[in-house]
Structure formats: C-alpha cells, structure tokens
Amino acid sequence: xxxxxxxxxxxxxxxxxxxxxxxxxxxxxxxxxxxxxxxxxxxxxxxxxxxxxxxxxxxxxxxxxxxxxxxxxxxxxxxxxxxxxxxxxxxxxxxxxxxxxxxxxxxxxxxxxxxxxxxxxxxxxxxxxxxxxxxxxxxxxxxxxxxxxxxxxxxxxxxxxxxxxxxxxxxxxxxxxxxxxxxxxxxxxxxxxxxxxxxxxxxxxxxxxxxxxxxxxxxxxxxxxxxxxxxxxxxxxxxxxxxxxxxxxxxxxxxxxxxxxxxxxxxxxxxxxxxxxxxxxxxxxxxxxxxxxxxxxxx
Amino acid sequence: xxxxxxxxxxxxxxxxxxxxxxxxxxxxxxxxxxxxxxxxxxxxxxxxxxxxxxxxxxxxxxxxxxxxxxxxxxxxxxxxxxxxxxxxxxxxxxxxxxxxxxxxxxxxxxxxxxxxxxxxxxxxxxxxxxxxxxxxxxxxxxxxxxxxxxxxxxxxxxxxxxxxxxxxxxxxxxxxxxxxxxxxxxxxxxxxxxxxxxxxxxxxxxxxxxxxxxxxxxxxxxxxxxxxxxxxxxxxxxxxxxxxxxxxxxxxxxxxxxxxxxxxxxxxxxxxxxxxx
Numbered sequence: 191x192x193x194x195x196x197x198x199x200x201x202x203x204x205x206x207x208x209x210x211x212x213x214x215x216x217x218x219x220x221x222x223x224x225x226x227x228x229x230x231x232x233x234x235x236x237x238x239x240x241x242x243x244x245x246x247x248x249x250x251x252x253x254x255x256x257x258x259x260x261x262x263x264x265x266x267x268x269x270x271x272x273x274x275x276x277x278x279x280x281x282x283x284x285x286x287x288x289x290x291x292x293x294x295x296x297x298x299x300x301x302x303x304x305x306x307x308x309x310x311x312x313x314x315x316x317x318x319x320x321x322x323x324x325x326x327x328x329x330x331x332x333x334x335x336x337x338x339x340x341x342x343x344x345x346x347x348x349x350x351x352x353x354x355x356x357x358x359x360x361x362x363x364x365x366x367x368x369x370x371x372x373x374x375x376x377x378x379x380x381x382x383x384x385x386x387x388x389x390x391x392x393x394x395x396x397x398x399x400x401x402x403x404x405x406x407x408x409x410x411x412x413x414x415x416x417x418x419x420x421x422x423x424x425x426x427x428x429x430x431x432x433x434x435x436x437x438x439x440x441x442x443x444x445x446x447x448x449x450x451x452x453x454x455x456x457x458x459x460x461x462x463x464x465x466x467x468x469x470x471x472x473x474x475x476x477x478x479x480x481x482x483x484x485x486x487x488x489x
Numbered sequence: 490x491x492x493x494x495x496x497x498x499x500x501x502x503x504x505x506x507x508x509x510x511x512x513x514x515x516x517x518x519x520x521x522x523x524x525x526x527x528x529x530x531x532x533x534x535x536x537x538x539x540x541x542x543x544x545x546x547x548x549x550x551x552x553x554x555x556x557x558x559x560x561x562x563x564x565x566x567x568x569x570x571x572x573x574x575x576x577x578x579x580x581x582x583x584x585x586x587x588x589x590x591x592x593x594x595x596x597x598x599x600x601x602x603x604x605x606x607x608x609x610x611x612x613x614x615x616x617x618x619x620x621x622x623x624x625x626x627x628x629x630x631x632x633x634x635x636x637x638x639x640x641x642x643x644x645x646x647x648x649x650x651x652x653x654x655x656x657x658x659x660x661x662x663x664x665x666x667x668x669x670x671x672x673x674x675x676x677x678x679x680x681x682x683x684x685x686x687x688x689x690x691x692x693x694x695x696x697x698x699x700x701x702x703x704x705x706x707x708x709x710x711x712x713x714x715x716x717x718x719x720x721x722x723x724x725x726x727x728x729x730x731x732x733x734x735x736x737x738x739x740x741x742x743x744x745x746x747x748x749x750x751x752x753x754x755x756x757x758x759x760x761x762x763x764x765x766x
Contacts, residue, residue: 199658206660207575213567214576217589217634220627224599227606282502289499302503304754309510311746313688315717316517316739319724323732324516350509383495404594411596413691414717418724438598438691445601445695451610459695463602467595474594478587 228467231460238454244461250424250440252458253449263424264462267434271345271416272409274430278349279405283356284391284398290357291364292386303358310354318418321347326419339421339433348415356405363397364390366488396487400480407473411466413438437462517743521736529737534703534719538730543738546719548705549618549698550687553715556622557629557686562679564626565633572634573641574663593631600628601695609696616697619709624692629682636678640671673760680753684746690717716742 236244239259247260286306290299326343330336336343367390375385391398421433422443435443441459449455532542568585576582604624614620644667652662668675693715702714714722716738723735 203658203660207571210567210571210575213564214571214582214585216564217568217592217630218585220592220603220630221588223607224595224603227603228599231606282506285499285502286506289496289503293496293499302507305507305510308750309506311684311688311750312510312513313690313717313742313746315688315690315720315724316513316743319720319732319735319739320513320516322724323520324512350506353506381492383492407594407596411598413596413598414721417691418721438596441598441602442691442694445697460602460606463599467599470594470596470599471591474591477594478590 224467228460228464231457232464235454235457235461248426250435252455253444253447257455259458261437261462261465263426264435264437264440265465266426266428267341267416267420267424268410268436268438270341270428270430270434271348271420271436272406274342274345275348275352275409275412276402276406278346279352279356279409280402282349283353283401283405284360286353286357287360287364287398288386288391291361292382292390306354306357309350310358312351314351314412314414315418317347317351318344318415321415321419333431336431337421337433339419339423340431341420341434342430344415344419345430347419348409348412351412351415352405352408355408356401359401359404360394360398363394363401363484366397366484367393368488394484396480397484400477400484403473403477403480407470407477410473411438411470413442417442437466514743517736517739520733521738521740524733524737525740529734530741538728538734541731541734543716543719543741545702545705546714546716546738547741549702549713550715552618552706552709552711552713553621553625553693554683554687556619556709557625558679558683560623560626561629561633561682565630565682566637566675568630569634569637569641570663570668573638574659574667589631589634593635597628597689598691598695600624601692603627604692604696615710616712617710618706618713620696621693621698621713621715622709624696625686625689628689628692629686632682632685633679636682637671637675640674640678641667643674644670673756677753677756677760680749680756684749684753687715687749688717688742688746690715690721693718694721716745 244259244261246262247258248262249258249260250263251258290302294302321344325347326336326338326340329343330338333342371389371393372385375389380388416436417439420436420439422435422439423433424435424440425432427434440462444456444459529542530547531544532540533545534543535541572582572586576585601624604620604627608614608620608623609616612620614623648666648670649662652666657665698712698714698718702712706713720735720738720742723731723738726732
C-alpha cells in the first residue's frame with residue numbers, strides 16, 4: 191500500500207525534474223546555435239576570401255562591383271566609437287559610483303539610483319535619435335568642420351548610455367569592501383577622499399575592472415546608435431569628425447538592403463558577426479572571471 | 490580644500506549624467522508632442538509624413554512580444570527552478586550557469602544572426618512574427634532566468650525545510666510553497682525582461698523585419714514591423730516632418746515602457762512590504 195502510493199509520485203517527480211533540466215539546456219543550445227550558424231557561414235565565406243585578406247586588408251567594399259574584403263576599416267570604426275564612449279563612461283561612471291557609495295546621503299541615493307536605471311532602460315534607437323538630431327547639431331556649433339555623420343556624437347551618447355552600467359557595477363564592488371578597511375584608514379588620519387581613492391577603490395579594483403571590461407563589451411556590440419548617427423562609410427581612420435562604419439552598423443546596412451541570401455556579399459555579415467561574437471566573448475569571460483575572483487577576495 | 494573640490498567634481502559629473510537624460514526627454518517632447526493625436530496612434534504609414542500613423546507598428550510590437558512572452562516565460566522560469574532548486578551542485582548546472590552569464594552579455598545583433606540562420610532559414614519560418622518573437626525569446630531568456638533565480642533565492646530555506654518535514658516531495662514544495670512566495674518577484678523580473686524586448690531593434694532588422702510594412706499583422710506568419718524599427722526608419726529620412734513622426738513614436742514607446750516599469754516597481758514594493766509584515 192505504502193509502496194504504491196510513493197512510487198507513482200516518485201516517477202512524476204523525476205519526470206518533472208527532467209522537463210526542467212531540458213528547459214535549462216535551451217540556454218546551452220542557444221550558445222551552440224550561435225557558434226554553429228556563425229561558423230558554417232564564416233567557413234563558406236573563407237572558401238572564397240582568404241582569412242589573411244579579411245584580417246589584414248585595409249579596404250572594405252563588399253557591395254561594390256570590384257569587392258574588397260579587408261575588415262580593418264570596420265574594426266577601426268568600432269574601436270574609435272567605443273574608445274570615445276569609454277572616455278565618457280569610465281571616468282564619469284567611476285566618479286559617480288564613488289560619490290554614491292562613499293558620500294551620498296541615503297535620500298539622494300534613493301532618487302539617483304532609480305533615475306540611472308531609467309537611463310539604462312531607454313531603448314538604444316532613442317539614443318540614436320538623440321545623437322543624430324540633438325548632440326550632432328550641438329557639436330557642430332562648437333566644431334564647424336564636423337560632418338553630419340561622425341564618430342564623436344554617437345561615441346559621446348553611447349558613453350552616456352553605458353554610464354549607468356559602469357556606475358552601478360562599480361558601486362556594488364565598493365559596497366562589498368569591508369567597513370573595517372575604511373575605519374582603519376580614518377584611524378590613521380586619512381580624509382574621506384584619501385580613503386575613497388587610496389583604500390576603497392584599490393580594494394575594489396578587480397570588481398571595478400570587471401565593470402569596465404563589461405562596458406567595453408557593451409560598446410563594441412552596440413548597434414542602433416552607430417547605425418543611425420555614425421554613417422555608412424567604412425574607412426580606416428581615427429578622425430572622429432568624419433563618417434565611419436562599425437561592424438554592427440555594417441550588419442544592419444546589409445540586412446536592410448536587398449542583397450540576395452546565400453551570396454558572398456551576404457555571408458560577410460556572418461563573418462563580421464563571428465569577429466564580433468569572439469571579441470565580446472573574450473571580454474565577457476574576462477569580466478566574469480574577475481567578478482568571481484573579487485567575490486572570493488572578501489567572501 | 491582638495492576634499493571639497495573632489496566632492497564638487499563628483500557631484501557635478503553625476504548631475505551632468507542626469508541632465509543628459511533630461512535633455513533627451515525634453516528634446517523628444519518638443520520635437521514630437523505636436524504630432525501626437527488619435528489619428529497618429531490609429532493610422533498607417535503614408536508617403537506624406539503628416540498623414541502617417543503607427544498602428545501597424547504598435548500591433549506588430551504587441552504580436553511579437555506576445556510570442557516572446559509565451560516562449561520565454563515558461564522555459565526561463567523552468568530553467569531557473571532547475572538551477573536553483575535541483576541542480577545547484579552538479580557540474581552540468583555550473584556549466585549552464587556560466588553559459589547563461591555569458592549569453593546575457595552577447596550583443597543583441599548576434600541573436601539576430603542566430604534568428605536569421607535558425608528560425609528564418611533552417612526552420613523555414615520566413616520573416617514572420619513567429620520568427621521575430623522566437624528570436625527575442627532567446628535574447629531575453631538569460632534575463633528571465635537570472636531574475637527568477639534571484640527571486641527563488643530570496644525565499645527562506647526554512648520554508649522548504651518545513652515543507653519537507655511535513656512529508657512533501659521536492660516538486661510539491663516548489664509548487665505549493667516556494668513559487669507562490671516568489672511570484673511577485675518573478676513577475677517583476679518578467680515585466681522588465683519583456684520591456685527590454687519591446688525596445689530591441691537590431692536583432693529584428695537582422696532577421697529581416699521589413700521597414701515598409703503598411704499593415705497590422707494578421708497571424709503568426711505575417712510579415713511585420715515594430716515600433717523601434719518604424720522609429721529607425723523615420724529617423725533615417727532627411728525630411729524634418731518624418732523626424733517629428735519619429736519623435737512622436739518615441740514618446741509612445743517610452744510611455745509604454747514607463748507604464749510597464751511602473752507596474753514592475755509597484756509589484757516589487759508590494760512584495761517587500763509583504764515580506765516585512
């Protein structure tokens with residue numbers, strides 16, 4: 191009697207566990223799917239174009255009659271815009287985090303933190319509008335030579351977009367620093383600024399670095415701001431005032447056009463996507479590893 | 490002196506960031522408020538900016554997010570339950586966990602390429618609502634899993650132990666005790682995940698959601714456009730009239746997101762009060 195009443199639920203139990211496990215496997219399937227699809231198309235692409243030409247060529251004109259497949263101009267465009275975004279987001283995000291973590295009153299924190307969350311939740315296409323139709327005209331008044339499409343304006347706006355990420359992750363890291371370290375510093379006569387900059391920030395260093403790396407990864411993968419405001423002219427330059435094209439914006443450009451599927455031109459977006467995926471993958475792993483290490487430091 | 494200067498600089502930086510948000514909102518409000526009208530909300534796109542509406546894009550967004558929710562919510566919650574309640578110690582669970590953290594940071598346009606290869610071509614769904622919704626479901630899945638786990642973890646261990654002590658099985662404990670307690674938190678996470686999906690543009694462009702669709706979707710296999718793509722389309726045109734349309738559509742999009750976020754915050758507050766009571 192007892193055996194029959196416990197056996198049936200047990201079978202149901204293990205069935206449920208199986209079902210849940212399969213759902214958890216979907217995420218592994220997603221990663222596998224990304225890698226397989228990018229790899230297959232990239233492989234097809236490299237059967238026609240040599241990887242050496244792709245990785246070292248300085249001209250990217252795959253949609254022209256005489257196509258050239260050197261990816262460096264797109265890499266340069268991505269690097270330039272991300273670099274500008276980091277010049278804005280890293281210092282500003284870190285300073286904001288220091289202020290919120292070490293100085294701000296609880297009341298101010300209660301207002302500022304949700305506001306920053308809103309800033310992080312605004313869709314990127316909205317930031318694109320802001321960059322093209324507000325920030326660029328504003329900058330053109332200061333820099334008359336600035337082109338209507340350029341790297342500077344989307345870079346700055348992207349920095350503003352990423353700032354909340356840097357700020358909240360860095361602040362989390364600083365909050366994780368034990369109180370005792372701060373008190374020890376005060377006991378030695380240090381001021382609040384000295385304590386913040388010489389004790390708390392160094393102590394939270396790996397956590398803050400993890401936030402910075404994640405910010406770079408986010409900038410590299412950001413699409414709509416650059417697709418709208420940076421132009422569609424791949425060129426190998428570090429001049430922030432002229433139109434450029436990033437890897438992500440190129441994928442958008444081809445997706446919007448009427449390039450037939452299965453052609454070499456079409457496969458370029460998967461090859462570019464592969465570079466993008468590998469680049470951000472390495473950054474994400476590095477960031478996760480540092481975060482893990484940080485957690486262990488004060489566990 | 491240095492102390493004061495540092496404080497002033499840090500505070501200034503913080504307020505410049507908030508001022509940027511204010512500038513963004515004011516700029517869009519000024520540009521777009523004049524175009525908002527009932528006809529704009531219920532109309533369809535037209536070659537003349539002044540006659541254009543966004544009903545096709547609003548209904549497209551609703552269709553796509555519906556599909557995303559139906560696919561991502563059950564799978565995501567189930568995966569979170571597995572990771573949090575069953576498999577926390579196994580090697581496999583650890584691997585899945587690392588994988589999810591990484592997936593959450595993969596650029597959204599990569600999901601577009603995945604959707605293009607998998608749903609549009611391999612599974613032959615074409616450039617349909619179903620393909621778009623499924624692509625966004627994979628995109629928000631990590632977010633759903635991470636936030637659901639967070640809510641499950643907040644349920645005290647003693648609840649589970651009490652349930653086991655009364656002879657309940659693992660699943661009975663989860664279904665009757667843990668899930669009801671975690672529900673408000675889970676719902677909050679789900680709303681935030683879906684509101685992220687509503688604002689996504691790049692992956693849907695990549696799978697080929699067309700920018701000049703002029704009708705509301707009729708079924709899951711219809712071609713479609715969504716609000717952010719319509720905004721992108723209008724921003725990219727040189728005429729100021731269309732750009733005003735874009736600003737008006739942005740106001741609608743932001744209003745939608747704000748409503749969803751307000752509901753999420755309300756749920757979270759209610760939840761916190763209940764737990765303290």
